[in-house]
Amino acid sequence: MIVAEQKSLxxxxxxxxxxxxxxxxxxxxxxxxxxxxxxxxxxxxxxALRMAGQLDGSPVEVDELTVQRQCEAxxxxxxxxxxxxxxxxLSLGCGVGVQTIAEHYDGATVLPALNTKFMGGPTEQGxxxxxCQGCGACLLDYTGGICPISRCPxxxxxxxxxxxxxxxxxxxxxTMPCAWHLIWEKMDKLHRQxxxxxxxxxxxxxxxxxxxxRRIVRDDLRKPKLESGA
Amino acid sequence: MSEPxxxxxxxxxxxxxxxxxxxxxxxxGEFVVTGEIGPPKGCDAEVVRHKAELLKGYVDAANITDxxxxxxxxxxxxxxxxxQQAGIEPIIQMTCRDRNRLxxxxxxxxxxxxxxxNVLCLSGDHQSFGNHPGAKNVHDLDSMQLIRMxxxxxxxxxxxxxxxxxxxxxxxxxGAAANPFGDPIPIRPLRLKKKxxxxxxxxxxxxxxxxxxxxxxxxxxxxxxxxxxxxxxxxVGPLKSAGAARYMxxxxxxxxxxxxxxxxxxxxxKDIPADDKKARAAAWRAEGIxxxxxxxxxxxxxxxxxxxxxxxxxxxEAVKPIAEGAGLLPRPKVS
Amino acid sequence: xxxxxxxxxxxxxxxxxCAYAAADLAGSSRLQYPPFMKIIALPCTGRTxxxxxxxAFEDGADGVLVAGCLEGRCHYQVxxxxxxxxxxxxxxxxxxxxxxxxxxRMINISAGMGAKFAELANEFARDIQALGPTGLRKAAAGDxxxxx
Numbered sequence: 001m002i003v004a005e006q007k008s009l010x011x012x013x014x015x016x017x018x019x020x021x022x023x024x025x026x027x028x029x030x031x032x033x034x035x036x037x038x039x040x041x042x043x044x045x046x047x048a049l050r051m052a053g054q055l056d057g058s059p060v061e062v063d064e065l066t067v068q069r070q071c072e073a074x075x076x077x078x079x080x081x082x083x084x085x086x087x088x089x090l091s092l093g094c095g096v097g098v099q100t101i102a103e104h105y106d107g108a109t110v111l112p113a114l115n116t117k118f119m120g121g122p123t124e125q126g127x128x129x130x131x132c133q134g135c136g137a138c139l140l141d142y143t144g145g146i147c148p149i150s151r152c153p154x155x156x157x158x159x160x161x162x163x164x165x166x167x168x169x170x171x172x173x174x175t176m177p178c179a180w181h182l183i184w185e186k187m188d189k190l191h192r193q194x195x196x197x198x199x200x201x202x203x204x205x206x207x208x209x210x211x212x213x214r215r216i217v218r219d220d221l222r223k224p225k226l227e228s229g230a
Numbered sequence: 231m232s233e234p235x236x237x238x239x240x241x242x243x244x245x246x247x248x249x250x251x252x253x254x255x256x257x258x259g260e261f262v263v264t265g266e267i268g269p270p271k272g273c274d275a276e277v278v279r280h281k282a283e284l285l286k287g288y289v290d291a292a293n294i295t296d297x298x299x300x301x302x303x304x305x306x307x308x309x310x311x312x313x314q315q316a317g318i319e320p321i322i323q324m325t326c327r328d329r330n331r332l333x334x335x336x337x338x339x340x341x342x343x344x345x346x347x348n349v350l351c352l353s354g355d356h357q358s359f360g361n362h363p364g365a366k367n368v369h370d371l372d373s374m375q376l377i378r379m380x381x382x383x384x385x386x387x388x389x390x391x392x393x394x395x396x397x398x399x400x401x402x403x404x405g406a407a408a409n410p411f412g413d414p415i416p417i418r419p420l421r422l423k424k425k426x427x428x429x430x431x432x433x434x435x436x437x438x439x440x441x442x443x444x445x446x447x448x449x450x451x452x453x454x455x456x457x458x459x460x461x462x463x464x465x466v467g468p469l470k471s472a473g474a475a476r477y478m479x480x481x482x483x484x485x486x487x488x489x490x491x492x493x494x495x496x497x498x499x500k501d502i503p504a505d506d507k508k509a510r511a512a513a514w515r516a517e518g519i520x521x522x523x524x525x526x527x528x529x530x531x532x533x534x535x536x537x538x539x540x541x542x543x544x545x546x547e548a549v550k551p552i553a554e555g556a557g558l559l560p561r562p563k564v565s
Numbered sequence: 566x567x568x569x570x571x572x573x574x575x576x577x578x579x580x581x582x583c584a585y586a587a588a589d590l591a592g593s594s595r596l597q598y599p600p601f602m603k604i605i606a607l608p609c610t611g612r613t614x615x616x617x618x619x620x621a622f623e624d625g626a627d628g629v630l631v632a633g634c635l636e637g638r639c640h641y642q643v644x645x646x647x648x649x650x651x652x653x654x655x656x657x658x659x660x661x662x663x664x665x666x667x668x669x670r671m672i673n674i675s676a677g678m679g680a681k682f683a684e685l686a687n688e689f690a691r692d693i694q695a696l697g698p699t700g701l702r703k704a705a706a707g708d709x710x711x712x713x
Contacts, residue, residue: 162408
């Protein structure tokens with residue numbers, strides 16, 4: 001899932017400076033399950049904004065609406081007839097959600113209430129860990145199912161570096177395991193450690209963001225067009 | 231030049247890869263000594279010349295660090311040129327943190343054009359440890375891929391993309407680092423082997439204080455046949471104080487300093503009053519140098535160790551007494 | 566403002582296994598606790614969520630008390646510990662909103678501690694009285710006047 005985190009109330013309030021009527025829009029997909037932008041979080045944030053505004057003499061009206069998925073046009077249809085009444089839309093969606101609303105509602109000021117952090121999942125209740133960077137050329141086959149591109153701060157492909165300490169912790173963050181430590185252990189369990197001695201050639205980063213804005217086109221799924229004159 | 235029988239598969243003179251002083255000495259079976267020069271945090275060439283002066287005649291080549299610990303300093307290649315002009319052969323360090331494959335290749339061509347022949351390939355300390363923690367890191371290649379890229383530039387005369395290098399590839403003596411002490415310990419010799427497979431001609435290790443762990447590391451390295459292709463230089467460095475020993479023991483990732491070493495540094499000042507800071511500092515430094523000399527003597531006896539890399543960072547004056555004390559002077563000359 | 570002239574609006578979320586029963590016991594033992602405290606019974610303080618706690622303030626509460634079982638004695642093992650974490654989070658949020666974080670408090674008592682409940686409730690009421698009204702209740706009542 002996409003994991004996000006709410007900006008501080010102060011930052012959100014400064015984004016909303018001068019706005020009197022705001023529609024806070026939540027998203028019921030990724031950001032709801034990571035407790036950053038679902039219906040409950042929209043309620044809490046709206047309530048906090050109203051109170052803070054009232055207390056410092058800049059009252060703001062905040063209405064709440066949560067859609068199932070902000071990143072697809074069909075799901076944000078619900079906003080269509082409402083936007084004219086508001087000075088701004090405060091999106092609690094990920095960056096994709098914010099952009100989808102902005103793209104579909106030209107005249108609307110859409111502001112982000114979240115910082116979109118990473119693709120990952122929960123490792124325990126209340127803790128989320130980055131697991132994928134969308135490099136576009138998955139190498140998890142070679143690394144026993146542990147991703148060094150997202151989980152090694154140096155993105156080493158032939159790791160580990162020399163900085164792992166007792167217990168195989170990462171030198172950059174001692175609360176994190178060294179990804180390459182995990183990979184060697186896993187490959188040992190799989191009796192595949194020998195494979196790690198093969199030097200992995202330089203990665204082709206053109207499938208990553210380095211290659212430009214990425215797009216997937218699936219002809220089998222596109223809307224068929226009738227040939228003219230047919 | 232004679233070819234010592236003790237060293238298996240010694241590269242013959244005709245087959246030298248780069249022909250650097252370091253490579254020639256290793257090929258001749260000499261026990262080599264390398265040092266280290268940290269470029270200044272400024273553009274004063276005098277600082278570099280002064281450091282070079284302190285090492286001249288006592289080392290066979292000197293590493294020039296590349297934005298060490300992710301702190302911005304004079305470029306390693308520019309510093310290397312100044313060092314070279316001062317009469318010491320540089321070993322250019324290059325980290326994967328700050329440059330992509332385009333910059334690395336162009337820089338190494340430039341270094342080669344300026345007459346530099348040794349390069350040390352490193353991942354690089356993470357930028358969060360340095361003075362620009364908000365910087366974007368590159369890591370287009372990792373150190374293993376960097377070694378291989380330079381090897382192919384040299385041996386196949388091609389860029390990483392496969393295109394030919396006009397006029398042939400740069401003649402390089404390619405080095406890499408190894409840390410025998412990073413956890414998990416058992417994979418460290420394998421990682422060393424992998425660097426040898428990637429194409430490293432020589433290895434410089436992390437600072438060694440834990441002799442037992444290092445011995446076990448070298449035993450495994452020899453079993454894996456690493457010294458047959460790759461010369462291993464053991465990293466040493468004089469401790470400045472008991473505090474420094476403690477700091478390295480407790481705070482530096484991937485570093486092992488046995489308690490006995492810390493105790494020995496403590497003992498060095500046990501008869502000196504705490505307020506006599508000057509005398510304590512002097513006693514510590516003397517002990518640090520003495521310890522370092524003993525370590526070199528021990529290391530020299532370990533099979534597979536082809537030399538030492540003395541890291542006397544911001545204490546270059548210590549290199550002479552260490553080399554002298556360890557019986558490594560005068561440095562041999564090769565033609 | 567004198568303490569006696571101001572009657573704060575306090576909401577107490579009480580676990581029915583302990584604090585709610587303790588409040589009952591305090592009442593039947595004729596122990597005084599603030600009459601203006603509105604007690605809301607919950608099956609467990611773990612039932613609270615950030616929305617509940619914050620909405621109480623928005624709707625005019627000057628203080629919110631969460632009263633759960635003694636730590637380690639929750640009927641559902643850790644419901645009261647969750648409540649404590651949420652109370653901490655709300656305290657932090659109150660600060661950002663511009664309200665004193667002391668306006669929300671977690672207490673832990675058992676069903677037999679009627680006197681203790683009265684004592685802690687009175688203490689909280691005194692602290693809230695000292696802090697005075699949040700300013701939200703008055704504004705809520707006289708919104709039109711304010712806006713004009």
